[in-house]
Amino acid sequence: MPRGLTRRRPETRARLLDAALDTFAETGFQAATIEQICERAGFTRGAFYSNFANKDELFYALFERNAARVVERMESVAAQVDGDLPWSRQIAELTSSVGPDDRRWFLISTEFTLHAIRNPAAAVVLADHDAKLRAAIVPILRDMYDRAGLAPAVELDLIARLLIALREGGMAQSYVEPARFPAGQLERIFGAAVMRSVAEPRP
């Protein structure tokens, strides 16, 4: 559908993606209608079909755009974190800076995960993104252990997986009970402890 390329096309694509982010977060991917999204973006369905083949393609595009942003953010944070802070603070900074309070992104990426579990093609996309994210985290962890004069007892990639699981699992609980269980609690309390628990003196 998109053939040549003129200036405003990328802009309307961006506006459609922004609208999709809000709409999917509110309604869920499957229940969201194309018309809802267009309305929010200030277009009609004509604009949509001129930019995407169908709702699925939009979903992929949205995921990939925002997933890339998350990785970029993580990479830029890597440079800024103060290595002299206690581990628990460093971890808190890492996790909190990824998405300050991005409920919407949590909802959408989780829904994309479900989609990926059912759909091998999407699984590849998601696994690829996850790998990039861990690749951005690993050097930070390495640095933390180094500065502390410790060595990790398991692969750093696995520790990155752990921190991600902790965060995602914790967010789910937090968003269900925002009052009783504020976001970031788990990482803050257990993140550093678990890192220490798999460390040994450096050779």
Place this chain on the structure above:
Amino acid sequence: MPRGLTRRRPETRARLLDAALDTFAETGFQAATIEQICERAGFTRGAFYSNFANKDELFYALFERNAARVVERMESVAAQVDGDLPWSRQIAELTSSVGPDDRRWFLISTEFTLHAIRNPAAAVVLADHDAKLRAAIVPILRDMYDRAGLAPAVELDLIARLLIALREGGMAQSYVEPARFPAGQLERIFGAAVMRSVAEPRP
């Protein structure tokens, strides 16, 4: 809607719920059609509307039935776990026995979580279930610390939250990359370590 009550009604309800479990897991809740579910259960839509008001109500009923099963299972496991095993083994038994490999339940409960985050009424249902599940886990943890002559440095409920987050977050990664990252990995490697990391000598 169900008024009086005769023998086969609960049976057809059960068959519909079973069919819904499979169908929601395959297709997702929102995309699943009532007719799909009825077909799989061997009924027509007439049977459905005689038992449920709409798809949402079915979803709630399904979640509540299976969530209750999970809690029962956890409670029965609590009695059977061998307290002399090393912690990592005990935790492995706990988590593995909840659902041997229940992809379907993971998909559905995750989708219900998303629903709950958007919908306060569902959030109450989910929070209630989560609390029951943790209540089943806590005495097991207490026993583990006691036998080891240790005392937890944070509330046991919080440690239960941690283990649940670890499991759910880990399952998401595992189901996306079943070959590269087998299920149960995270709990097995980190579960005991983190429990020890928040333990102190008993007074």
Place this chain on the structure above:
DNA sequence: CGCATCCAATACACCGATGTATCCGATACA
């Protein structure tokens, strides 16, 4: 400034899912 291409708006045809109203066989109970 004029022409060609691009892009979003409009209009239309189609389909599939929902929910309700009705019917008839099955089941409980006296």
Place this chain on the structure above:
DNA sequence: TGTATCGGATACATCGGTGTATTGGATGCG
């Protein structure tokens, strides 16, 4: 065994979303 209620099947009306074909205005380019 007769009868009243229950439970699932059938038939129908309706609605909302999708995707395509076409139009007209905007934009880039010589």
